[in-house]
Amino acid sequence: MDSISATFGKGHHLHLIDGSAFIFRAYHALPPLTRKSDGLPVGAVAGFCNMLWKYVTDERGSDAPTHAAVIFDHSAKTFRNQIYSAYKANRPEPPEDLRPQFPLTRDATRAFNIACIETEGYEADDIIAALSCKARDAGGRVTIVSSDKDLMQLVGDGVQMLDPIKGKPIDRDEVFEKFGVWPDRVVDVQALAGDAVDNVPGAPGIGIKTAAQLITEYGDLETLLARAGEIKQPKRRQTLIDHADQIRISKRLVELDCNTPLDFTLESLEVRAPDAPALLTFLSEMEFRTLTARVAERLGAEAPAVVSAPPRDAPAAPDLPPIDRAAYETVTDRAALDRWVQSIRDTGHVAIDTETTGLDEMQADLAGICLAVAPGVACYIPVGHVAGGDAGGGDDLFGQSALVAGQLPLAQVLAALKPVLEDDAILKIGQNLKYDWKILARHGIRMAPLADTMLMSYALNAGTHNHGMDELAERYLAHKCIPIKDLIGTGKAQINFAQVPIDKAAPYAAEDADVTLRLYRHFAPLLPVERVTTVYETTERPIVPVLAEMEMAGIRIDSDVLRRMSGSFAQSMAGLEDEIFALAGQRFNVGSPKQLGEILFDKMGLAGGKTGKTGAFSTSADVLEDLAAEGHDLPSRILDWRQIAKLKSTYTDALPTFVNPETGRVHTSYSIAGAQTGRLASTDPNLQNIPVRTEEGRRIREAFIAAEGHRLVSLDYSQIELRILAHVADIPALKQAFRDGIDIHAMTASQMFGVPVEGMDPMIRRRAKAINFGVIYGISSFGLSRNLRIPRAEAQDFIDTYFQRFPEIRAYMDRTVADAKSDGSVRTLFGRRINTPGINASGPAAGGARRAAINAPIQGAAADIIRRAMVRMPAAIAGLPARMLLQVHDELVFEVREDAVDDLIAAARTVMEGAAEPAVRLSVPLVVDAGVGANWAEAH
DNA sequence: GACATCACG
């Protein structure tokens, strides 16, 4: 930095960051934060700083910029308003709470020690253009950090763009993709097509597609205008002739000028290292606790001398010692172990984490156990470490790795811990405790009582972020955990945790327990403040052992049946492939959507446009069904092939590989804090998406069988989400129908179309059903028209009629969205909070957030209800020879001894139908249907 | 590792 800069030129790389785009992204992506001390709105500044920090710390290797600047728009009025007074006229004023943040973003840029540039009378785009030209002409390279389409004209010749959100470069090909012409003709296309957002008029009735076609045909805009008389389409010809002046003005509006005056040199933009004190001062003045700490740690780690004065409000609470990995103890003798057990008894709680040889709790072996009793007071007890890994050697004569010496025997450690782990007076704190619970249960220890930091975070923050420990530590403790990859590596060279040398494993492992304990202390007081204690205590915390027992029980499957099905599927697929190749006139990979798209749309010339950002043809079932309906055979065969291929690869081939060799059963794993809405998710394997909708698929359920002398019993809630909607939206007609037990979709159809329920046309009922579901999902005419394959206007008519007939639903939707906007979250009937970031965004992205906010309280309440039922179920069926095995959102599957089927159904149904009470007294009944069989197909 | 596709509620 002190060295005299060389003149900017070859080998130099200039980064130009579109500051205004950063600000607006930040503003819309974040909830409206204010500074605690004085209420100053700082949400956009916070997001802006986070983006800059991410930008600054991104590893770019040899591609790193040598020069960089952030460029801002100076004011709304620019020279373009002299050309065309209405330019950007329909741009709304920036929001009230954003305006005071503009100058702060300049301060932030300077605090990051990045050049901060704006010029009166010019837009950021003009300055970026001038700098790009200048740098390129000097022989350097330029990267414009922005995804603004107005800048795309600059791409090429050493200038590229970089989408800051996706991190993806935008080069000539992407520009061509977007505009249908190369960058040098982009302004011509823009001049013709105009731009509603910037209020650039263009030529009426001409969009990007048509514009690109015309420019390609005539070469450039002037030629096109000169020869406009030759255009065949009369309307298009007249438009171009009539609006030639307007088009030329449009071109001047969109064209960026390389000659925008600059009052500084390229050399002055040379990248400078952050000035740590200045940056930390700014960030702490803004009161960004997390970011301040993150920046301090990063800069401190690289240049410890710089951080002389720690920021005023570093996040670590002052009473907590900092995390010190060197302070952890490795327990290798009996006396030390006894001392730790005594500490646990003294404090009445312990944070615990198990380290194992794998991720499958049903098969993994213990490598060690970590404990923490106070922040900073943690230990690691190795019990299963073996020689190997990068230590090399150590295999004994049998090819088995021998235990490393100096570890306490596993049995002794477990025997010493078992009394405290099962002691009702000692709280066991963990992160995703279901995992550790299962590991220890396999060794005869059933931990209770439990507290789970992952579930606390889920109760507090569902919808905002994920709840893994590394993420939580960074967010709430401003601490970066040692990545597991640092110990076990990745890919083929990956070793298991038992092979990690103990001296390397201990700090990592003990840190996990320490961090967990600190997270617990952070979250515990927040639960009552945020009013999520009831949710945590009734639907999160107690479900851990319930799910653990279900997963350990597993379900029996008949692998032979599945293997036979695989064989028969293979034959069907081979037969279909022959037909497909014959119809296509060539062989190809039927499983490749890319190859299929080329054959259907390029080679055979069927209608069906491109889609998506990759520009590839869509060959989804939707598209193929339409083609099949037009009488094309190939798409129809492909659909058949796909269905069989799916069943084979995902189910009949895969399921047998999940059979546990010891139990002979399949053990899924439920993630408790994965879904945004409170639902569970099933993984490894997913047993919540076993086929049922088609006849062939349903046969896979026949392979899910009961143990000898037992039956499978399935109980499922009937229409639970619609019942919840009827209750929360308080819709008299719907509630009465549920009370009377009549067909709800037929009733809806009857009300909407004025036809009697008796003898209803199935097609009419189907439409009503689609609308009922649509409402739950935050209906749109587009979605409904696609689902029912009817014109959009007709779909809109249906929706209008529906809202007219059930006005309470509209009121509920509006109310929910309003709540989401003001609170940043929505709640279920049972108090579960689901955060709704992005609800205050504008534009189409807001549509998705809006629909999610409408759906969340309904889907979430249904999830609450079945969770409540599951928590109560073990006690309710304790006296019966029965086990709960699976949950599929609104269904519970049990395995019951033959003679106890009726008792089980009675007991479980009572629990399920009463699960909302006493917390909520629903104004509609909950109804549970039951089925019994030797296999899941019969039971369902 | 991203994307497309498709299985479920």
Add this chain to the structure above:
DNA sequence: GACGTACGTGATGTCC
């Protein structure tokens, strides 16, 4: 400053 379209999931195969 552009953005795609019913909500919520997970697994698989292709292709880069």
